[in-house]
Amino acid sequence: MPWVIAIMVALTVIAAAGGLAMHNLAMEAKNELSGGATVQIVEPSPTERNRQAEAAEILLAQHPAVASLRRVPDAELDRLLEPWLGAGTDGESIPVPALIDLRLRTEATEAELDSMRRLVSAEAPAARIDAQSSWLKPVFSAITSLQWLAIALVVLLGLTSAAAVWLASRSALGANRNTIEVVHLLGGTDSQIARIFQRSIALDATLGGTVGLLLGVGAVMMLGNQFSGLDSGMIAGGGLAGADWLVLAAIPLAGVVIAILTARLTVMTALRRML
Amino acid sequence: MKNVETEVVTFNNVGLRYGTDREVLSDVSFTLYPGSFYFLTGASGAGKTSLLKLLYLAQRPSRGMISMFGTDVITLPRARLPAFRRRLGVVFQDFRLVPHLSAFDNVALPLRVSGVREADLRKPVADMLEWVGLSHRADAQPATLSGGEQQRVAIARAVIARPDMLVADEPTGNVDPEMALKLLRLFEALNRLGTTVVVATHDVHLLRKVPESLIMRLDKGRLSDPTGALRYPPRREIMPRDDDGIEF
Numbered sequence: 290m291p292w293v294i295a296i297m298v299a300l301t302v303i304a305a306a307g308g309l310a311m312h313n314l315a316m317e318a319k320n321e322l323s324g325g326a327t328v329q330i331v332e333p334s335p336t337e338r339n340r341q342a343e344a345a346e347i348l349l350a351q352h353p354a355v356a357s358l359r360r361v362p363d364a365e366l367d368r369l370l371e372p373w374l375g376a377g378t379d380g381e382s383i384p385v386p387a388l389i390d391l392r393l394r395t396e397a398t399e400a401e402l403d404s405m406r407r408l409v410s411a412e413a414p415a416a417r418i419d420a421q422s423s424w425l426k427p428v429f430s431a432i433t434s435l436q437w438l439a440i441a442l443v444v445l446l447g448l449t450s451a452a453a454v455w456l457a458s459r460s461a462l463g464a465n466r467n468t469i470e471v472v473h474l475l476g477g478t479d480s481q482i483a484r485i486f487q488r489s490i491a492l493d494a495t496l497g498g499t500v501g502l503l504l505g506v507g508a509v510m511m512l513g514n515q516f517s518g519l520d521s522g523m524i525a526g527g528g529l530a531g532a533d534w535l536v537l538a539a540i541p542l543a544g545v546v547i548a549i550l551t552a553r554l555t556v557m558t559a560l561r562r563m564l
Numbered sequence: 565m566k567n568v569e570t571e572v573v574t575f576n577n578v579g580l581r582y583g584t585d586r587e588v589l590s591d592v593s594f595t596l597y598p599g600s601f602y603f604l605t606g607a608s609g610a611g612k613t614s615l616l617k618l619l620y621l622a623q624r625p626s627r628g629m630i631s632m633f634g635t636d637v638i639t640l641p642r643a644r645l646p647a648f649r650r651r652l653g654v655v656f657q658d659f660r661l662v663p664h665l666s667a668f669d670n671v672a673l674p675l676r677v678s679g680v681r682e683a684d685l686r687k688p689v690a691d692m693l694e695w696v697g698l699s700h701r702a703d704a705q706p707a708t709l710s711g712g713e714q715q716r717v718a719i720a721r722a723v724i725a726r727p728d729m730l731v732a733d734e735p736t737g738n739v740d741p742e743m744a745l746k747l748l749r750l751f752e753a754l755n756r757l758g759t760t761v762v763v764a765t766h767d768v769h770l771l772r773k774v775p776e777s778l779i780m781r782l783d784k785g786r787l788s789d790p791t792g793a794l795r796y797p798p799r800r801e802i803m804p805r806d807d808d809g810i811e812f
Binding site: 468564 | 797
């Protein structure tokens with residue numbers, strides 16, 4: 290029994306940690322991107338592209354919603370594209386749009402973006418202005434699905450743990466039927482008899498929960514190290530905060546409570562069939 | 565008019581059947597009075613154990629009425645039965661000791677169930693074990709005890725809480741005559757303190773050892789009354805003799 294609970298708790302800790310990391314990742318990305326917008330100047334001629342980019346920079350700096358802006362230097366763009374296009378590309382052979390990174394004072398709403406588009410349309414007709422968050426909508430949607438999957442896994446594992454305790458309690462009831470009958474006939478109440486089982490199951494659940502927590506946290510830390518080694522800005526945002534670790538630490542406690550309640554319910558139901 | 569408070573148990577037209585089989589007890593009516601000593605006799609299969617099960621509230625009858633300590637226990641809510649069971653002491657025919665508990669813990673069980681503190685139960689349990697001659701086996705588990713020793717532990721457990729009624733099913737079946745007599749004296753001592761004693765037995769000799777006892781005889785699930793045990797007031801003076809013509 291303790292080993293079953295240990296495995297259940299370890300799996301629950303891993304699933305919950307995954308869900309929490311996804312949540313953190315989504316929140317951090319949303320916070321970072323919600324006030325951001327990107328201007329692309331999609332123009333094949335490098336000279337015209339540069340002219341429109343400079344004009345857009347000047348105009349957008351005057352827009353009341355813009356807190357700050359930064360033209361992404363060509364060298365930085367080249368570095369970003371190097372894995373796909375190789376080193377030493379120039380702006381003529383492969384036209385790469387000029388990029389301006391905007392920080393807005395508030396969330397990038399469609400109305401604000403339209404206002405900016407109107408402002409630059411005359412001087413920079415090749416400018417395309419998009420909210421940064423819109424690019425990541427499918428990613429956020431996938432992250433939300435993964436979060437729900439994690440929640441479903443946690444619930445399923447909780448139910449499986451309860452089922453395991455139910456089976457263990459029924460088995461213990463069968464094995465100790467004679468003892469239960471004797472205590473019952475000596476005047477023992479259902480609660481007294483149930484308490485004996487609760488105590489036994491609580492001990493098993495505490496032992497199993499502790500081992501499971503250690504195994505689960507060990508696995509989560511190992512995975513965390515692996516992901517942090519990827520050196521990806523987005524994944525780095527998916528770490529666990531202090532409160533998240535507290536949530537994980539509460540899982541074995543919840544396991545003990547579920548085990549005790551399940552054992553009590555099982556035993557009390559069985560005892561009610563006796564006179 | 566009888567005073568219900570002076571009656572320990574009253575059976576009124578009680579019948580018992582298991583499933584759809586024929587009745588194992590039929591039209592059983594009697595009253596047990598405080599401080600009386602009853603022997604329940606009858607051939608194997610006559611219904612003695614079934615009657616005892618009704619007495620120690622392990623079974624509800626199929627029909628009829630049973631009152632105990634002035635309360636109708638047939639309609640009593642299930643949650644109130646433990647309080648009645650704690651007023652009873654039971655010696656089961658198969659002892660029913662808890663296998664993983666020591667002799668001491670088995671004897672202490674009724675006191676623990678009743679909520680007696682550990683400090684308060686050590687001496688009475690030790691005294692009781694000494695009385696049944698098992699002080700030296702206090703820590704022994706039932707599996708390591710002989711049949712006679714197990715029976716004595718079962719009896720000690722039944723009487724440790726000074727029950728209002730003691731129900732014993734063949735309590736001296738596995739002990740030597742000397743120990744049987746000693747245990748019977750324990751029952752008598754308890755009886756003198758006010759406990760109503762009901763002993764089911766096949767042993768004719770045992771009946772003669774308690775001159776004050778009354779005899780209830782079961783025959784094919786029906787009760788007869790060779791010593792007037794079931795009359796009111798009960799007749800105490802008649803004890804069976806070999807020439808009484810009573811068959812046991």
